[in-house]
Amino acid sequence: MPLSRRSFLQAGLAGAAGSLAARPVAGPDAGADSLPSRWLGRPKDELPTPALVLDLDLFEANLARMARHAHAAGVALRPHAKTHKCVPIARRQLAAGALGVCAATITEAEALAAGGIGGILLTSEMVGPDRLRRLTALTARQPDTLSVVDAAEHADQLDAAAAAAGVVLNVLLDVDPGSRRTGVQPGGPARALAQHVLRRRHLRLRGIHCYSGASAHVIGHAARREHSARALAPAMATFAELRREGVPLEIFSGGSTGTYDIDPALGTFTELQAGSYVFMDVDYRRIGGAGGPVYDDFAPALGVIATVISRNEPRRATIDAGIKAFATDRRFGPEWRAHPGAAFSWGGDEHGILDLATVGRDLALGERLEFIVPHCDPTVNLYDRLHCLRRGVVEAVWPIARGHA
Amino acid sequence: MPLSRRSFLQAGLAGAAGSLAARPVAGPDAGADSLPSRWLGRPKDELPTPALVLDLDLFEANLARMARHAHAAGVALRPHAKTHKCVPIARRQLAAGALGVCAATITEAEALAAGGIGGILLTSEMVGPDRLRRLTALTARQPDTLSVVDAAEHADQLDAAAAAAGVVLNVLLDVDPGSRRTGVQPGGPARALAQHVLRRRHLRLRGIHCYSGASAHVIGHAARREHSARALAPAMATFAELRREGVPLEIFSGGSTGTYDIDPALGTFTELQAGSYVFMDVDYRRIGGAGGPVYDDFAPALGVIATVISRNEPRRATIDAGIKAFATDRRFGPEWRAHPGAAFSWGGDEHGILDLATVGRDLALGERLEFIVPHCDPTVNLYDRLHCLRRGVVEAVWPIARGHA
Numbered sequence: 001m002p003l004s005r006r007s008f009l010q011a012g013l014a015g016a017a018g019s020l021a022a023r024p025v026a027g028p029d030a031g032a033d034s035l036p037s038r039w040l041g042r043p044k045d046e047l048p049t050p051a052l053v054l055d056l057d058l059f060e061a062n063l064a065r066m067a068r069h070a071h072a073a074g075v076a077l078r079p080h081a082k083t084h085k086c087v088p089i090a091r092r093q094l095a096a097g098a099l100g101v102c103a104a105t106i107t108e109a110e111a112l113a114a115g116g117i118g119g120i121l122l123t124s125e126m127v128g129p130d131r132l133r134r135l136t137a138l139t140a141r142q143p144d145t146l147s148v149v150d151a152a153e154h155a156d157q158l159d160a161a162a163a164a165a166g167v168v169l170n171v172l173l174d175v176d177p178g179s180r181r182t183g184v185q186p187g188g189p190a191r192a193l194a195q196h197v198l199r200r201r202h203l204r205l206r207g208i209h210c211y212s213g214a215s216a217h218v219i220g221h222a223a224r225r226e227h228s229a230r231a232l233a234p235a236m237a238t239f240a241e242l243r244r245e246g247v248p249l250e251i252f253s254g255g256s257t258g259t260y261d262i263d264p265a266l267g268t269f270t271e272l273q274a275g276s277y278v279f280m281d282v283d284y285r286r287i288g289g290a291g292g293p294v295y296d297d298f299a300p301a302l303g304v305i306a307t308v309i310s311r312n313e314p315r316r317a318t319i320d321a322g323i324k325a326f327a328t329d330r331r332f333g334p335e336w337r338a339h340p341g342a343a344f345s346w347g348g349d350e351h352g353i354l355d356l357a358t359v360g361r362d363l364a365l366g367e368r369l370e371f372i373v374p375h376c377d378p379t380v381n382l383y384d385r386l387h388c389l390r391r392g393v394v395e396a397v398w399p400i401a402r403g404h405a
Numbered sequence: 406m407p408l409s410r411r412s413f414l415q416a417g418l419a420g421a422a423g424s425l426a427a428r429p430v431a432g433p434d435a436g437a438d439s440l441p442s443r444w445l446g447r448p449k450d451e452l453p454t455p456a457l458v459l460d461l462d463l464f465e466a467n468l469a470r471m472a473r474h475a476h477a478a479g480v481a482l483r484p485h486a487k488t489h490k491c492v493p494i495a496r497r498q499l500a501a502g503a504l505g506v507c508a509a510t511i512t513e514a515e516a517l518a519a520g521g522i523g524g525i526l527l528t529s530e531m532v533g534p535d536r537l538r539r540l541t542a543l544t545a546r547q548p549d550t551l552s553v554v555d556a557a558e559h560a561d562q563l564d565a566a567a568a569a570a571g572v573v574l575n576v577l578l579d580v581d582p583g584s585r586r587t588g589v590q591p592g593g594p595a596r597a598l599a600q601h602v603l604r605r606r607h608l609r610l611r612g613i614h615c616y617s618g619a620s621a622h623v624i625g626h627a628a629r630r631e632h633s634a635r636a637l638a639p640a641m642a643t644f645a646e647l648r649r650e651g652v653p654l655e656i657f658s659g660g661s662t663g664t665y666d667i668d669p670a671l672g673t674f675t676e677l678q679a680g681s682y683v684f685m686d687v688d689y690r691r692i693g694g695a696g697g698p699v700y701d702d703f704a705p706a707l708g709v710i711a712t713v714i715s716r717n718e719p720r721r722a723t724i725d726a727g728i729k730a731f732a733t734d735r736r737f738g739p740e741w742r743a744h745p746g747a748a749f750s751w752g753g754d755e756h757g758i759l760d761l762a763t764v765g766r767d768l769a770l771g772e773r774l775e776f777i778v779p780h781c782d783p784t785v786n787l788y789d790r791l792h793c794l795r796r797g798v799v800e801a802v803w804p805i806a807r808g809h810a
Contacts, residue, residue: 048512048535082754104755107453124725124755127714128771130453150715153770181752182715182723213753309532310555310587318587320529323783329733329751346734347586348618349487349782350509350529365558366533377754378728382786384808403789 030056030388033088034396037385044392045368049307050325052383053370054398056390058301059278060092065298066260066277067096073264078102078121078253080275083377086386087115088398089278094119100144102253102273106134111401113142121253122147123209123273125154125174125182132157136165143167146251148174148209150184152196155203162202170206171197172251175238177212177231186234194247207251210235211273216256217283221290228259229266236268257298258287281376282335300372304334304379306352308367315356317363321371322351327378334371344371435461435793438493439801442790449797450773454712455730457788458775459803461795463706464683465497470703471665471682472501478669483507483526483658485680488782491791492520493803494683499524505549507658507678511539516806518547526658527552528614528678530559530579530587537562541570548572551656553579553614555589557601560608567607575611576602577656580643582617582636591639599652612656615640616678621661622688626695633664634671641673662703663692686781687740705777709739709784711757713772720761722768726776727756732783739776749776 034040039047047053070077079093082104090101090112100119103109109120126135126147139145139162149155149171162169175190176183184193190208197205215228232254239252250270255263257276263269276284279302289295306321323346326334333344336354343355354369356362363369373379380386381402388396439445444452452458475482484498487509495506495517505524508514514525531540531552544550544567554560554576567574580595581588589598595613602610620633637659644657655675660668662681668674681689684707694700711726728751731739738749741759748760759774761767768774778784785791786807793801 046535049533125714127725128454128712128773130451150717151770157771176717180718180721181756181758182717184717307533309530312555312581312587312589313585316585320532323732323734324786327728327733328783329728349786351586353586365556366562368533378733381729381754382808403787 030390031396033091033398034388035385035399037394037397039387039394039397042394044305044387044389044394047305047387047394049305049368050321051305051387052380052385053303053305053387053389054279055299055301055303056388056395058299059388062278062280062298062301063092063096066274067098069260070264070272071097075264075269076271078119078271078273079278080104080123080273081108081112081117083275084278084380084386085111085401086398087112087117087401088396090115090117093278099271102275106131106138107403108401109138109145110134113138118142118144120145121172121209121273123211124148125150127154127157132161133165135169136161136167139167139169140165144170146170146172146206148172148182149193149197149203150174150176150182152193155193155197155200159200159202168202168204170204172207172209172253173197173205175208175210175235177210177215177235177254179212179214181213183210186238190235190238191242194242198247205247205249207249207253207270208235208239210252210254211256212254212259213256216258217287218258219286220288221262224258224287225262228262232263232266232268236266239268257284258295261290261297276376279376279380280372281379282332282372282374283330283376285372300337302373302376302380303337303370304373305368305370308363308365308369311363311365314362315359317354317356318347319352319354319369320350322347323349324382325350326352326371326373327375327382329378330374332374334374337370337372435795436801438496438803439793440790440804442799442802444792444799444802447799449710449792449794449799452710452792452799454710454773455726456710456792457785457790458708458710458792458794459684460704460706460708461793461800463704464793467683467685467703467706468497468501471679472503474665475669475677476502480669480674481676483524483676483678484683485509485528485678486513486517486522488680489683489785489791490516490806491803492517492522492806493801495520495522498683504676507680511536511543512808513806514543514550515539518543523547523549525550526577526614526678528616529553530555532559532562537566538570540574541566541572544572544574545570549575551575551577551611553577553587554598554602554608555579555581555587557598560598560602560605564605564607573607573609575609577612577614577658578602578610580613580615580640582615582620582640582659584617584619586618588615591643595640595643596647599647603652610652610654612654612658612675613640613644615657615659616661617659617664618661621663622692623663624691625693626667629663629692630667633667637668637671637673641671644673662689663700666695666702681781684778684781684785686778686784687737688735688780690777705742707778707781707785708742708775709778710773710775713768713770713774716768716770719767720764722759722761723752724757724759724774725755727752728754729787730755731757731776731778732780732787734783735779737779739779742775742777
């Protein structure tokens with residue numbers, strides 16, 4: 001018998017609070033769960049480059065703003081940890097009221113769990129013997145773990161693995177918002193899958209997962225609202241209909257940093273899984289906010305510091321950060337904080353090139369520049385450590401649990 | 406007083422042989438320098454995905470082919486380790502006759518040196534106090550370390566750091582082949598820089614570094630030959646001229662996997678720094694070889710194994726490998742080995758989508774597929790471990806020294 005939504009949320013919060021009781025939260029003790037590092041207490045200008053850095057004041061403001069927003073909107077928060085893969089950040093999200101975090105891979109989920117994080121929702125289908133074994137082992141340790149299912153055959157595999165491990169797996173129906181990536185179709189196919197899952201003894205159907213990645217980056221707030229509402233409407237209708245028919249769905253999970261102020265008003269969401277808001281990036285800043293052409297609800301707290309290593313031409317400088325320092329999956333590169341208009345071009349694995357035509361001066365050899373990253377999730381995935389700065393001084397060094405199994 | 410080129414080459418080879426005396430070489434004992442791993446001896450079909458894998462038979466054939474080529478062409482080999490960042494691979498390159506390896510970053514160089522690799526050439530300008538300190542420390546331990554310089558101001562910084570550390574730094578003039586990335590211009594500017602370096606007491610000028618990345622991927626062998634010859638001609642002329650003037654240049658270093666069979670015939674190269682040949686990728690296969698439209702002088706030894714995690718539409722399958730599993734810096738994605746014609750599209754950080762229209766069948770949930778990677782260097786940089794296969798069984802797991810300082 002599933003818990004009611006309220007008791008489930010409370011259980012999640014209590015679990016989180018319990019696991020955090022002896023742990024530091026954001027604020028003056030941000031360094032308390034730092035890795036040992038020779039850079040602690042030293043100015044950012046001494047860090048070897050390229051260096052991934054986080055402005056703690058901006059980061060903490062982002063955390064607080066999202067927490068306030070979710071509270072005011074009456075929606076729970078289960079932020080996506082694929083963005084940061086960082087236990088100290090997940091701890092701070094829980095301390096700020098999140099009822100858990102999302103993870104995209106079992107490796108991320110295990111790293112988070114090892115760091116004391118509960119309420120983990122795996123948003124990708126866990127397929128294959130290795131993943132099924134690890135998902136059931138994680139659930140044995142943390143029974144509030146959730147994952148998603150989008151096909152009857154997959155439900156059977158989850159059920160068999162759960163039976164073999166002697167656990168019950170909490171699952172959400174993964175419903176396709178039109179992305180054609182994963183997910184069962186809303187309406188009839190989702191209902192048939194719900195019925196199939198309800199008949200599996202070792203699965204507990206908890207709700208619907210519907211993430212519209214295509215909506216997240218639509219440019220312009222009104223266009224984004226329209227896109228998200230249209231993409232999510234069929235899944236929301238399915239959720240309402242199944243509940244009317246007595247299917248005990250408690251959770252409707254989805255939403256992004258791009259739609260955090262749009263989706264809760266659609267009336268069905270029980271929780272938001274926005275992730276990028278802690279860091280921000282060029283990609284999100286360009287989509288525009290409710291208030292103007294730059295989306296600045298959250299501050300660009302994440303950066304990469306690079307060094308000028310060659311300047312053999314006027315109005316042109318080469319830096320030590322290229323394809324291996326910034327994600328290349330977008331059409332655009334990083335943005336120099338001091339001169340957003342300076343055009344960046346890729347110079348290879350370890351090189352970037354800045355056109356200084358709009359800058360009005362040349363750069364010195366060895367000069368250090370800080371960039372907003374093009375796309376935060378895959379950029380963070382290139383680094384092992386996040387250097388956390390307070391007014392330019394390294395206050396903490398947090399580990400990034402990146403890499404594959 | 407610099408060594409002659411011949412004695413320098415011999416010293417490099419002797420050093421390599423010495424450091425390798427007690428170490429395994431490629432062949433039946435490829436697992437001797439493996440990481441401990443529960444996957445050793447198990448079939449590749451059990452590896453968690455996405456998994457980075459290396460076919461050892463193909464890899465060893467690539468190693469041997471490049472070694473034979475360099476020997477026959479009368480050129481030394483200092484392969485670029487930025488491709489693999491992997492000590493066991495560098496050991497096998499030295500065992501196959503390379504006189505050292507190239508590195509792009511000081512972090513790579515330190516990891517290689519810690520693994521017993523000598524004769525390291527740093528092909529990027531080492532700028533900034535942290536890099537200078539680490540370069541001089543590395544040179545104190547390994548006096549045959551080389552790096553590059555492209556400006557008088559940079560030469561002064563190198564000289565001051567070397568003086569402070571009490572070492573002599575071996576430097577190559579980095580000459581620009583027209584890439585406008587790093588490098589002094591050939592001719593007069595290069596001569597002036599050579600004279601400047603010769604006057605620095607703690608620098609020893611050893612030669613010229615000239616890498617034409619733009620030539621490496623020109624499509625068609627004849628066009629590539631023409632591009633490389635044109636790009637390199639000014640630097641080669643500068644090399645000859647300076648030597649005529651009595652400047653003791655011994656080394657002319659450059660070349661890529663795309664031009665390995667082109668550059669030695671240009672008559673000036675003393676060493677080749679090709680790197681990708683050990684792995685190969687979609688990018689290199691498409692440039693065409695001397696014998697046909699697919700460049701297959703070297704075999705695609707590197708792969709990524711992925712799993713089908715969703716198949717809710719006919720003729721379409723979603724795999725667990727996306728932006729965080731394959732480099733995205735090229736216009737194309739990975740190539741499915743079994744069906745190179747199946748179109749791949751990015752589905753997000755953790756997802757890829759295969760269009761099966763040309764395949765003639767659907768895929769099973771959980772089916773495992775192997776891909777040739779789009780671009781090897783930045784793809785390898787996404788993983789911490791390389792799973793080495795012999796006829797489908799994991800024979801070794803090699804560490805990848807990826808990540809930034």
